[in-house]
Amino acid sequence: xxxxxxxxxxxxxxxxxxxxxxxxxxxxxxxxxxxxxxxxxxxxxxxxxxxxxxxxxxxxxxxxxxxxxxxxxxxxxxxxxxxxxxxxxxxxxxxxxx
Numbered sequence: 001x002x003x004x005x006x007x008x009x010x011x012x013x014x015x016x017x018x019x020x021x022x023x024x025x026x027x028x029x030x031x032x033x034x035x036x037x038x039x040x041x042x043x044x045x046x047x048x049x050x051x052x053x054x055x056x057x058x059x060x061x062x063x064x065x066x067x068x069x070x071x072x073x074x075x076x077x078x079x080x081x082x083x084x085x086x087x088x089x090x091x092x093x094x095x096x097x098x
Contacts, residue, residue: 007059022067024059038074040056040082042067051074058090066090 009022011033013020020042021030028047036043045064058087070091 011053014086020067022063024056026050026056026060029060029064037068038072040070040073 003021005025007024009020012019012021013035018033018035019030020033021028022045023029027048027050029047031045032043034041034043045062045067066082070082071085072083072087074081074083080091080093080095081089082091082093084090
């Protein structure tokens with residue numbers, strides 16, 4: 001959306017407590033994550049509380065729901081795919097250099 005941040009998901013594995021930060025362009029979501037081999041789970045997100053205009057409001061809810069459902073992952077080239085408990089794809093993300 002015009003004047004908003006670029007949508008992103010950043011995973012940080014430094015230290016003893018891996019973390020994530022994500023946005024669809026409105027509020028910032030952040031929390032802990034657990035990575036164990038091929039499994040991953042995103043902890044509850046702390047979020048900023050700005051009012052988001054459509055369609056960002058719906059996209060933000062969908063992002064939160066997708067992250068909460070994630071249980072496994074796969075990397076192919078520069079693409080990260082996240083899967084739910086049933087093995088269904090819930091997100092397909094492309095790596096970019098910051």
